[in-house]
Amino acid sequence: MAYERKLAAAKKAAFLAARLCQTVQKSLLSSDVRSKSDRTPVTIADYGSQALVSFVLKRELPSESFSLVAEEDSVDLRKDESQEMLKRITKLVNDSLSSDGTYNFSPLSEDDVLTAIDSGKSEGGSHGQHWVLDPIDGTKGFVRGDQYAIALALLDEGNVILGVLACPNLPLPNTGQSRQHSLQNQVGCLFSARVGAGTYMEFLDGSSPTKVNVSTIENPAEASFFESFEAAHSMHDLSGSIAKKLGVTAPPVRMDSQAKYGALARGDGAIYLRFPHEGYREKIWDHAAGCIVVTEAGGVVTDAAGNPLDFSNGKHLDLEKGIIVTSKKLMPLLLNAVQEALKEQS
Numbered sequence: 001m002a003y004e005r006k007l008a009a010a011k012k013a014a015f016l017a018a019r020l021c022q023t024v025q026k027s028l029l030s031s032d033v034r035s036k037s038d039r040t041p042v043t044i045a046d047y048g049s050q051a052l053v054s055f056v057l058k059r060e061l062p063s064e065s066f067s068l069v070a071e072e073d074s075v076d077l078r079k080d081e082s083q084e085m086l087k088r089i090t091k092l093v094n095d096s097l098s099s100d101g102t103y104n105f106s107p108l109s110e111d112d113v114l115t116a117i118d119s120g121k122s123e124g125g126s127h128g129q130h131w132v133l134d135p136i137d138g139t140k141g142f143v144r145g146d147q148y149a150i151a152l153a154l155l156d157e158g159n160v161i162l163g164v165l166a167c168p169n170l171p172l173p174n175t176g177q178s179r180q181h182s183l184q185n186q187v188g189c190l191f192s193a194r195v196g197a198g199t200y201m202e203f204l205d206g207s208s209p210t211k212v213n214v215s216t217i218e219n220p221a222e223a224s225f226f227e228s229f230e231a232a233h234s235m236h237d238l239s240g241s242i243a244k245k246l247g248v249t250a251p252p253v254r255m256d257s258q259a260k261y262g263a264l265a266r267g268d269g270a271i272y273l274r275f276p277h278e279g280y281r282e283k284i285w286d287h288a289a290g291c292i293v294v295t296e297a298g299g300v301v302t303d304a305a306g307n308p309l310d311f312s313n314g315k316h317l318d319l320e321k322g323i324i325v326t327s328k329k330l331m332p333l334l335l336n337a338v339q340e341a342l343k344e345q346s
């Protein structure tokens with residue numbers, strides 16, 4: 001079936017990258033974290049995850065032309081002071097591939113790893129197919145020991161046609177399946193979605209995928225809503241006033257990364273509000289996988305004016321004000337509340 005093989009490759013890549021990130025998060029050293037020129041953090045796991053995903057996609061889909069739009073590049077890693085860090089990343093990638101055992105490969109050199117990272121330099125756009133990768137979304141959450149996600153999607157002619165979100169710290173839902181597996185209180189979920197085929201969730205430690213759907217609540221007062229953990233990433237006062245208009249009484253659920261999209265896709269909460277501060281331009285890798293995971297689970301993702309997100313314009317998303325996510329049922333009410341709140345704010 002269309003795109004099935006590509007989805008399987010994306011899942012394999014995200015599984016391996018999630019394992020690498022889990023290993024690093026357990027014993028993260030301060031020397032493993034650097035600050036980029038935009039003053040956001042990057043770690044050995046961001047680089048390792050990007051190199052690994054690039055390696056796995058090429059191995060799994062050898063006969064296909066390969067275009068990858070990814071967050072990280074190798075510029076800082078090529079500097080003299082980064083050579084120790086590069087060695088650590090190279091070892092991480094080789095160890096991940098060896099312990100998986102699927103591939104016959106000669107160990108990657110440091111140059112191979114730099115090349116793999118730089119294969120994510122594509123600009124995307126409205127023609128052809130492009131993989132879109134955030135090797136660790138929510139790096140601040142990753143460093144804090146909280147939520148983060150490996151987010152991988154595929155664009156075809158500018159549309160997101162499949163997506164995978166690995167969320168290594170997201171608790172398993174308290175459902176029959178987790179009880180059966182005696183997995184209560186455990187963490188690690190992977191969401192996958194293909195256009196027209198629904199959204200599935202499985203556990204990173206192994207389980208069969210089960211179909212998930214967004215919340216069916218009809219009264220917004222009963223909804224709980226997600227927003228960024230970091231106040232610098234989203235205006236918490238604005239989302240608070242929107243929630244008040246909807247009669248929401250539950251406190252906001254603040255979570256890093258696209259794990260918010262995954263949690264919403266399985267009905268943990270009904271609304272996700274994201275309003276970056278003036279001047280910030282959203283990147284496609286921060287939303288592509290999350291967007292299809294939610295829409296295939298029956299949700300809607302738009303900007304604050306109600307327009308669908310447009311992934312066909314290169315690395316950036318050009319949108320009105322912010323991003324709002326909820327069920328089809330609640331979207332008209334949410335959109336009204338958002339527009340009223342924005343009018344009052346201006």
Ligand SMILES: Nc1ncnc2c1ncn2[C@@H]1O[C@H](COP(=O)(O)OS(=O)(=O)O)[C@@H](OP(=O)(O)O)[C@H]1O
Binds near residue numbers: 040231
């Ligand atoms: N100033 C500002 N405003 C809005 N968004 C920003 C900003 N700076 C960074 N980012 C991007 O936010 C990505 C993480 O989003 P989150 O929703 O996880 O944020 S939060 O950590 O929960 O606050 C984060 O993704 P990663 O860099 O992959 O972690 C950034 O791309």
Ligand SMILES: [Mg+2]
Binds near residue numbers: 071139
């Ligand atoms: Mg980043």
Ligand SMILES: [Mg+2]
Binds near residue numbers: 285
């Ligand atoms: Mg990100």
Ligand SMILES: [Mg+2]
Binds near residue numbers: 071134136137
């Ligand atoms: Mg990232």
